[in-house]
């Protein structure tokens with residue numbers, strides 16, 4: 385009996401050492417984001433500036449996610465007097481493994497960072513103090529962006545009005561706090577495809593728009609189920625005091641997906657929000673509230689939206705009925 389106890393004690397000690405070494409390894413070996421590369425930007429390039437303004441306010445959602453919002457209106461319109469000031473919460477009640485808050489990306493927040501540091505943070509998820517950002521920040525997608533597009537966005541966000549607001553640091557739950565540090569890797573940029581190569585161009589926009597992030601269902605570990613149900617929808621977002629909204633099935637399934645939609649219907653779904661009045665619709669009037677960034681994406685050009693539609697057509701149709709809304713009782 386005594387011998388067994390000794391054995392067991394020994395085993396526990398070995399286990400503790402193993403775990404300790406594992407934790408130290410995860411903390412020191414990661415992140416593997418690579419070196420901060422030199423970045424040269426011509427800030428007087430007006431074409432670059434316009435491109436950055438377009439991407440940051442529409443497809444990439446930088447301004448959308450990095451600004452406080454009006455929750456009483458449909459589509460959570462942003463507060464224009466605090467564009468880029470950060471503070472949008474992604475917390476436990478929305479289903480995140482921790483509490484995350486978007487950061488101040490106005491010159492008051494990142495004005496002292498070099499262009500190379502901003503570039504590195506946005507494309508690898510590791511900021512100048514070495515902190516690893518949680519991938520609710522879209523760096524896994526921006527890692528694939530054409531370097532010229534990232535430079536364009538940096539050029540534009542440098543022109544935001546500086547806003548001074550208190551910032552909240554993130555807290556990450558155990559054991560995610562150990563493993564998410566393995567996420568960052570050096571950026572693997574694509575080249576912006578030519579507009580005439582609609583499929584490749586649509587895929588590029590789809591990637592930078594992070595459509596997968598919300599429209600592909602997640603498994604029990606929070607991993608995207610890309611094998612069997614890419615873009616089949618059903619992710620649940622709880623909007624406290626309002627209800628639960630679920631992402632739509634965007635596969636070409638004719639019954640439960642958007643297989644029955646024409647390109648024009650798809651474009652119209654977005655463009656119907658592209659006016660000032662759309663930012664002032666009480667959500668109750670629509671019958672549901674949404675996490676879908678309609679108010680940002682609606683600013684995309686019809687040809688960009690059309691290209692995304694063409695790319696969505698290439699997904700495997702998945703029969704998966706999604707109930708869009710359940711009101712809180």
Ligand code: HEC
Nearest residue numbers: 444445446449484485486487505511517518520521522554
């Ligand atoms: C889906 C929401 C979302 C989108 C879209 C988004 N971000 Fe973020 N971003 C965040 C969150 C949340 C954090 C903080 C993450 C954390 O603390 O772990 C963050 C962090 C950052 C940081 C680090 C700031 C710091 O002080 O460490 C920068 C810089 C940044 N984002 C820039 C951008 C740019 C540029 C874009 C557009 C290309 C963008 N973000 C798009 C949510 C978003």
Ligand code: HEC
Nearest residue numbers: 593594595597598629630631632653674675676677692708
């Ligand atoms: C932050 C999460 C989020 C992201 C990112 C997102 N969506 Fe959505 N989307 C939703 C949710 C939730 C719904 C369902 C509620 C609604 O219709 O507003 C939805 C609905 C839609 C619908 C309506 C479908 C229908 O059957 O009515 C379309 C179309 C759509 N999304 C396209 C896209 C495209 C294209 C992208 C990428 C450019 C994208 N979404 C990115 C959350 C998201």
